[in-house]
Amino acid sequence: MISIIGSGRVGTSIAFLCVSHALDDVLLVNRTEDKAIGESLDVSNAIPNTSHFSIHGTSDYSKITGSAIVVITASMGVYLKDRTENMKPQIDMIKEIAQKVRQYCPDAIVLVVSNPLDILTYFFQKEINFSRFKVFGIASSLDTNRFRYLVSEKFSVPQSSIGDALVLGEHGDSMVPIFSRTKVDGKPLLSLIDEKEKSAITTSVRNYWKNLRHYKSRSQFGIAKNTFDVINSIVNDQEVSVPVSVVLEGEYGEVDVAMGVPVLINHSGISKILTVNLDNSEIVLLKKSSQRIRDQINSV
Ligand SMILES: NC(=O)c1ccc[n+]([C@@H]2O[C@H](COP(=O)([O-])OP(=O)(O)OC[C@H]3O[C@@H](n4cnc5c(N)ncnc54)[C@H](OP(=O)(O)O)[C@@H]3O)[C@@H](O)[C@H]2O)c1
Secondary structure (H helix, E strand, O other): OEEEEOOOHHHHHHHHHHHHOOOOOEEEEOOOHHHHHHHHHHHHHHOOOOOOOOEEEEOOHHHHOOOOEEEEOOOOOOOOOOOOOOHHHHHHHHHHHHHHHHHHOOOOEEEEOOOOHHHHHHHHHHHHOOOHHHEEEOOHHHHHHHHHHHHHHHOOOOHHHEEOOOEEEOOOOOOEEOHHHOEEOOEEHHHOOOHHHHHHHHHHHHOHHHHHHHHOOOOOHHHHHHHHHHHHHHHOOOOEEEEEEEEEEOHHHOEEEEEEEEEEEEOOEEEEEOOOOOOHHHHHHHHHHHHHHHHHHHOO
16 A cells, blocks of 8 residues: 555545556545545546555554555645745654654555655654665755756757766755766767756756746645655666655765755665766755755754
8 A cells, every 4th residue: 555645636646647657546634634535536537447556545554564665745734935944843843753654564665755855854764764765855856857857948959869867865955966977869968068058957957846826826746756756666667767865874975964966766674875976066066955954963
């Protein structure tokens, strides 16, 4: 069973993808029970007639018992200028959820989606004390898709023409698009743009959510698909290479912080943290990004 904590926009969109692809049974757990029940009644109509699985809604955490995967999309409020705005109540919330998950499904793999992403991933893993390879945050793959989209738009080419795009570090203002690896139709991106254009793309990737919010209240489908892809790889044991936020123990020269790094994911969670070559400027930016997350963790 896949338990999704929080049945707002993001949780319900993930549920819709899991249910319509007949991945597994889905349980929506929401603070306000009626919302979980209502959303599950709606999403249940997307169950294919060949599916063995169903969806239900509840506010009762004991029903997550035995879940193989728990996805956390719960949120106590909306941030307006920075993802860290509601940090303290979000940390308190995620610690409570960690206690429930430890109590009812100690063997689950946990995907954190709620913001501030890296900080919540860190505190959740510390609170629940599961292997760090079974608790990780989904966001850098979304940031990577945003980077790829912006580059494809700039060069008016399809996204399939963009190779090896990657965004690492914080899911926040210090995220680091990795230009040195990215290719457009096989040509190094850095050979096609100047410093000013590079800087403009970086700003656009970091501010993508602000631009999106100018036109619509909040993002939901992109993060839902990115989360679904990871759930799918776990459920079907199809290894994927994707950047996720994970507590680091020496990788990329970092300890005791969670941030987006490339990993391999399979049936048992993260099977390997990958090392990718970065240029000197990217190494400096990634260090700044990890420090920004660490400062926020230490401020709690
Ligand atoms: N990782 C990413 O890249 C990414 C992208 C987009 C969004 N996000 C984050 O994802 C989160 C969800 O966004 P959203 O737009 O879906 O928010 P939303 O529509 O406000 O939904 C949040 C839901 O969480 C529920 N909730 C609050 N505390 C709970 C608890 N302790 N247990 C169970 N449910 C609880 C709320 O219940 P009520 O009905 O009682 O209010 C609400 O239904 C936010 O933190 C957002 O910033 C992350």
